[in-house]
Amino acid sequence: MRSLLRRIFRQPDAPQAPVARRRRVEIADGRPIYAIGDVHGCFEALLALEDRIAADARRLALTRPLVVYLGDYIDRGPDSRAVLNHLARSDHADRIERVALCGNHDDTFLRFLRSPGDNMGWLDFGGDATLRSYGIDPAAVLKRRAGDLGRILREAVPGHHVALLESLPVALACGDLLFVHAGIRPGVALEDQDDEDLLWIREPFLSEGPRLPLTVVHGHTAGSEPVFGRGRVCIDTGCYATGRLTAIRITPDGSALL
Incomplete structure (x- = not known):
């Protein structure tokens, strides 16, 4: 499956060209899958x-x-730092295979790391909490020159965290299931979908669904409960605000929420 396009940071919650070309992953149909919604730094909830x-x-x-x-x-x-450190591990005790997809916040953080002076809007996009998890005072960051800030970030953010952010695929396909952060552009063939939609889209996807012969499992649009819409399932239950992190189990026999 072909890689997708680049995007540039403009403002929070707006579609942008991706910071790097991101791959897609495809696996054989019929494998049991657990999908986990948006974590947003809730490390203890993720472990549980x-x-x-x-x-x-x-x-x-x-x-x-x-x-x-x-x-x-x-x-x-x-605790964003602890979440990234956990995802970067390859020695989980349960020995269950994992695939971490890219979200719009992860993509934006990577862009900030590469060019902080050009992407200060990220601090109003939830990035202040991420900086605090790395021991960086967001208020002090605003007083720094871009060169100083770059040095501080390089010292605080481990290289394997940056490598993880760079490596995250944008989607996983499994038969007639598609796992993606935000959704897809309705009626557009998968090979023609852009990263900016897969990472950022809300409407018209939320209203229309994929308008393709598949079911999209996604996050990005938080609610108090999972949503089973037209050709889509949203499992972002806003853990950072609600304390509830949701997963769905999908097997050939059916699905169930955890």
């Missing part, structure tokens, strides 16, 4: 949910389950 997933997979004796994170690992919540 992963424990429930591991117990559920054992109870059902699932073969080769896969956990798919739907993006937005940082910003707003209390």
Whole structure:
């Protein structure tokens, strides 16, 4: 599947060209999948949910389950650094395979790391909480010159966190299922979808659904409960505000919320 286009930061919550070309992942149909909604720095909630997933997979004796994170690992919540450190690991005790997709907040953080002086708007987009998780005072950042800020970031943000952000794919396809952060442009073939839609879109996707023969599992648009819409399932339950992090299990026998 072809890589997608680049985007440049403009303002919070607006579609932008991607900071780097991002790949898509495709896996064989029929594999049991657990999808996890937007984490937003809620590290303890993530660990608790992963424990429930591991117990559920054992109870059902699932073969080769896969956990798919739907993006937005940082910003707003209390411990973005710990979440990224967790996702960068390859030695999880449950030995369940994981795929972490890119969210718009993750993409924006990467752009800020590369050029902080040009992307200060990220601090009003939840980035202040992320900086605090790395021991950086956001108020002090505003007083720094771009060169000084770049040095501070390089010293505070580990290289393997940057490498993780750069490597995140933008979507995962499995048969007639598509896992993506925000959604897709309705009626547009998957090979013609742009990163800016997959990372940022709300309408017309939320109203119309994919208008393709597939079901999209996504986050990005937070609500108090998961939403089962036309050809789509949204599992962003706003953990940083509600304390509720949601997952959905999808197998050939059906689906269930965790």
